[in-house]
Each structure stands twice: as C-alpha cells, then as structure tokens.
Amino acid sequence: MRNVDAVIIGAGPAGVTSAIYLKRYGYEIALLDPMGVGGQLMMINEIENYPGFKNAKGFKLAQDFEEQLNFLGSEVEYTLVKSIEKTEDGKFLLKTDVDDIETRGIIIATGAKHSKLGIPGEDKFEGKGVSYCATCDGPFFKNKKVVVVGGGDTALTDALYLAKLCSEVILVHRRDQFRAQKILQDRVKNEEKIKCVMKANVVSINGEEKVTSVTLDNGETIQADGIFIFTGIVPTSELFKDLTEMDNRGFIITNGKMETSHKGIFAAGDVRNTALRQVVTATGDGAVAAASMDEYLSNN
Ligand SMILES: Cc1cc2nc3c(=O)[nH]c(=O)nc-3n(C[C@H](O)[C@H](O)[C@H](O)COP(=O)(O)OP(=O)(O)OC[C@H]3O[C@@H](n4cnc5c(N)ncnc54)[C@H](O)[C@@H]3O)c2cc1C
Secondary structure (H helix, E strand, C coil), X not given: CXXXXXXXXXXXXXXXXXXXXXXXXXXXXXXECCCCCCHHHHHCCEECCECCECCEEHHHHHHHHHHHHHHCCCCEECCCEEEEEECCCCCEEEEECCCEEEEEEEEECCCEEECCCCCCCCCCCECCCEECCHHHHHHHHCCCEEEEECCCHHHHHHHHHHHHHCCEEEEECCXXXXXXXXXXXXXXXXXXXXXXXXXXXXEEEEECCCEEEEEECCCCEEECCEEEECCCEEECCHHHCCCCXXXXXXXXXXXXXXXXXXXXXXXXXXXXXXXXXXXXXXXXXHHHHHHHHHHHHHHC
C-alpha cells in the first residue's frame, strides 16, 4: 500500500486541471484513470468554444493536457478505482485494479457518459450501426445515410460533422425547436445534406446483422445504415453513492468550493450538479477543487 496527499479519480479536463494545480502547490498526488488522459475529449471532433483555440481537435487538446502534466513531473496512472473506505484515522483507503492507496483527500472527476434511448435494437446493434460518438465512428459511414437523434449542441455539432462524410443525415428531435446554440442551428439550416424531422421519437432500430432502418413514433420508417444517439448524459457516480450526497439524477452535490457533503472529498466537472457541462467549466471546477483541497490539507 502507498500513501499520497490527494487522489484524483478521473483524468478528463477536470481531473487533469486539479492535478496540474495540486502538483504546482507541491503535493504528492495520484491521478487515476483506466483510459489515460482525456475523458470525453477523445470523443470530440472539433471544439470551437474553448478560449485560445479557434478550432481544436479533442484528442489534440488531450495530448496538450498530458504534455503539461508531464512537464510538471506528473503522469496519469492507467488504473480503475474500485472502492473507497474511510480509515479510523480519518483518511481514505482506495482499492484499485492495481494496488491500494491511502490518502488524506479525494477529488472526484469521473465525468459522465452518454445516456441510452432504451429502445428495441439499441443494445443489439451497438457497434453494428448504433453509435454514441461521431468522432470515433463517423468514418465508418462514409457516403452512407445516417440518423442523428437529439437537439442539443452535441447532436447538431456531430450532425454537421457527419454531413461532411455521409451522403445524407436525418436529424430527429422530439421537440419542435432545437436546444443548441443559434450558430449551430443556422449552420444546420444551411447544410443541404441534413434533413430535420421534428416532434418525433425513434421507437426502434431495425436490421438483421447491422442497422438497416429506424422507426419513428409518427409511423415513418427511415432506411439508414447507422444511428448516432446524442440525447444527454448520465453521471459516473455509482461508486460514491454511499459517500456523498447526490441529486435525484445521481449528480454529486457540491457548494461553490467544490466541497461535497463528505469532508475531504471534492467533486469537479460533469459528475457534479452544475448548470453547464463543458470543457471550460470542467477545467474551472478542477482548479477550484484543487484550491479547496490545498486549504483542506493545510488545515487538517
Ligand atoms: C461528443 C461530445 C462532444 C462534446 N463537445 C464539446 C464542445 O464542443 N465543447 C465543450 O466545451 N465540451 C464538449 N463536450 C463536453 C466535454 O467533453 C465535457 O464537459 C468534459 O469532458 C467533462 O470533463 P470531466 O473531466 O468532468 O469528465 P470526463 O471528460 O467525462 O472524464 C472523466 C474521466 O473519469 C474516468 N473515470 C470514471 N470512473 C473512474 C474510476 N472509477 N476510476 C478512475 N477513473 C474513472 C473516465 O475514464 C474519464 O476519462 C462534448 C462531449 C461529447 C461526448
């Protein structure tokens, strides 16, 4: 078993920022993530709303994050945290798939994952036409017809990206208006390869070996080779359900200092109950969580 001042669980934008700050404060830290550095960044094709980068590729930004970590003498450990216990002397014992770590404080930065539609065919055809990541899977659908589900920023951004590759993109949204930023709505309107179907829900995904069509609740069946689902996210917070307070959707409740209901445990980024889940807010949270951790470690 080893001892560190603080453990950061998750190396997406929030966790990496916390690590950078804590390292610069001079603490001994462990930054743990089985996927390495990046988190959801690895699924983003282009980011246009992170200051300083007019048009950044997600994986490139992740590489830059990692370079900065390494420059400060820190690195991510490819490790999954499996459980957390409280020790008698007020510390925490983390069991991972590699070793046990004792620490005085924890920053939870485990982010979020895509939510599912929960309809027939969705699980059966995952990886065979059903995707949640245009950056990862878009190139498999070159010159093919795809359906995109959702009405937020991610759905419209990825529909625009897919329109560059695919022969046709059918954007299905359950409401009569998109939630996405106006600049994205305007781009979608001007993209002739995208056709919008409003006030409709996908009720089944059909095919034999692979996806061949999707059926909507308005009775229409659309012939398509793939379906990209962007209908929201769920927090990766199951591991902490007995430790910290959460809202009814499982997002960890924090105050403005990123303190959770449990002393010594902080949360940052998409996993917490926040108004906006973006790279810029996750990095901001990560910095605040690190500053609060510094205050906690100095006083305890
Ligand atoms: C397709 C897509 C497009 C997007 N486009 C944009 C955009 O244009 N602009 C923008 O600002 N934002 C965008 N976002 C949102 C942005 O990526 C997220 O808000 C941001 O990545 C959140 O960072 P995070 O560090 O909180 O969590 P995440 O990035 O989710 O990282 C969490 C990390 O925690 C790790 N983890 C989970 N459980 C454990 C465990 N038990 N042990 C160890 N590690 C664990 C995971 O492996 C993951 O790497 C997009 C997201 C997606 C999916």
